[in-house]
Amino acid sequence: MNRDLSFSIGADVPFNRVSPKYGLKEVLASLTLLVPLFIAALVFAIIFTSEVPWLHVIWIAVLAYGIISTIIILRQARAIGYAEREDDLLVRRGIMFHRATVVPYGRLQFVDVDAGPIDRMFGLATVKLHTASAATDATIPGLPRAEADRLRDSLAGLGQANLAGL
Structure with a gap:
């Protein structure tokens, strides 16, 4: 069905x-x-x-x-993806058990970028999104460092703008 x-x-x-x-x-x-x-x-x-x-x-x-x-x-790894939409960020993952997490920009409290030693060897970083609710926290692993920094700055700005609108 x-x-x-x-x-x-x-x-x-x-x-x-x-x-x-x-x-x-x-x-x-x-x-x-x-x-x-x-x-x-x-x-x-x-x-x-x-x-x-x-x-x-x-x-x-x-x-x-x-x-x-x-x-x-x-x-x-190929199944992990994210989409920046007008009011929220959509994060998906999973090949067998699909999971889609919607993170509204207005709910973002802060955005972290982490890169351990092995991540740095590959030029990768992980973006961690923290919200008021643990259910809508999200993680996007495996981004190129420059893209992770750009996404962090973009999300932090959108979070501030949408939080001010509340």
């Missing part, structure tokens, strides 16, 4: 996507945990294969998990 009812709020809105570098950064972060596990499973399988012949299945399972999680991470 209404398969995409939850996402109809932004169906006709053109969204800006996050940087493709964000997906790469998330994959590399995932691999830092997966590679040691893969190596340990492979070494364990090589050492004990003669005693337990089916042990090679473990490292194949770890490899398959790595490939599947990489595909999912890249698709999740």
Whole structure:
């Protein structure tokens, strides 16, 4: 029936996507945990294969998990987007469970731009929007630093202008 009812709020809105570098950064972060596990499973399988012949299945399972999680991470990164509309900011995310958050400019209290060491290596930043209600707080990860700064300044200005109109 209404398969995409939850996402109809932004169906006709053109969204800006996050940087493709964000997906790469998330994959590399995932691999830092997966590679040691893969190596340990492979070494364990090589050492004990003669005693337990089916042990090679473990490292194949770890490899398959790595490939599947990489595909999912890249698709999740492509699904993140935001749209600056006249009265609010619309943030969407999710490939399986879609989520759209509407942040009215008049409700913005402050806007943060965060960039950790790995984000800075990739030239990325995260914009965090804080409102009076925790339910409408939003985060936009993986923006190029210049775009994050521009968005912060734009949203802060719109927040002040709309707050004054209340």
